[in-house]
Amino acid sequence: MSVTVTDCSAESLLQEFHHYLLLERGLSAHTLEAYRRDLRQFTAWLLEQHGHSDLLVVTTELLKEFVADRFEQGKNARSVARSISGLKTFYYWLLDEGQVSVNPVSLLPKISQVKKLPGVLSERDVDDLLKQPDRADPIEARDRCMLELLYATGLRVSELVGLQTGQVSIQQGLVRVTGKGQKERLVPLGQLALDELEDYLRHTRPLIANIGDSDVLFPSRKGGFMTRQAFWYRIKKYAVLAGIEQQISPHQLRHAFATHLLNHGADLRAVQLLLGHSSVSTTQIYTHVANHRLQQLYQTHHPRA
Template identity: 55%
Template structure:
């Protein structure tokens, strides 16, 4: 296990800390790293320095590839996740490339050290009942609640990114055709149908609430913020969390939650993967394929519950004259 800081030679550890701080200063100047990133990198490097001093009796500049393999294996034995190990290795690569560039080492020990394999996480999603509860949460007797209901309906019906939703302008919406024209990542344009429910709430909001919320201000935004300004993603995210609490939805939420639900529910109901790809605006089908795993999980659950040979006990054939399971 990694030795505690107090077990290392204080003078040696101070020298290692000074070296790490030099690299952090250089990285901040070159890349403008955030305080959070700098703090993580500092911790990652000092953990290795501490291990080297205790296990090898030399510091970061003396590290060899074999040392890194032993250290990373030690970290994984301690229960550190593969994702954390991969992040630490990324910090080490940057540090040793800097040492090599500065002429302080002759060989980069991180070369040919492979990242641990990371399983691609399944997107967090909501059930259809969760979504229904969330959509019903706003108080539509008020202009603000009517706006929130329309925003949620449009977000879920069209599978928009939050940035696409808050940036939506009046010229991008065709109420007559029931479509929204979205300019997504890479300035790629797509047309997405809204569906009757979302269209009805959007029309009602535009008719009854938008002008009230604007209070005489001019705005091209479909869902403007205060004073007609563009609503921020953070403002919408704050409202979404409040509404989730009201709806009794206590699952983990993210700004993409309803977008994930949109894709998963479409696939659960038999939509073609390439259609979902077009609706989401994914340039690569592999990006969309992650949702098939979520849908397959749901299919397995339904199969386990309803299929007669999925492991659920059934009456034997002929055991009950009223048994109708054998009907075609």
């Protein structure tokens, strides 16, 4: 369920909420800072993953995605629950102020029930999405290569847009990624992604204006690094063309990468290494999808199911 909106910037809303907590609730400085930090982290996530920071159009489904992402980043249940508690207070305040018509957090299941990933893209959805960019247009051909690479490797969007030409090897079929904490990992590329990348480097990338001698792998129209928000807008465009109704973000292709690997029998430890997770416990949020798939296969094919 979504909320009804009135136009107001995120920063001004957060300032008003801070004043309310300080003057009317009389909260301690420590508690006020915790609220401020959690709400700003959510706003930053909203901008990074969905290309906007409008706190008045937040939905319960979007909050499920936020919770799942926090778990993937290694946050524990207590930390995630605290963030959600702050958001719940914030949206009840907005409700009292007449800024929204419903509190989307109140419709959120318990944290233990939303660890799983919301709205994982099916293999058909991914296939339809990857078919949308037009190879005849250099910018769309670049986008197609980015989408292929994102689904083939499970990179974080920040890792993808920050790639340089020296980090990919067609000959070895590898991409060298610098992830969180400056940790490097080598991720293999499948043949489809390799073919797409080789074609892009040979025929498309030289056609992008202002590229010069830049080593940016996927340059923007101006020749520099593309922003995460710009790439999100590109994905949203292709999702609409593909007829994908659910909300979509670059992170969902990372989710799809992991889920589809597990569905096809990949080892959890291998998926952990490919994703760059420091702990296998973080990767385990994907296993519920694979387990659900196994249950479906059993019900469909076992003679006594």
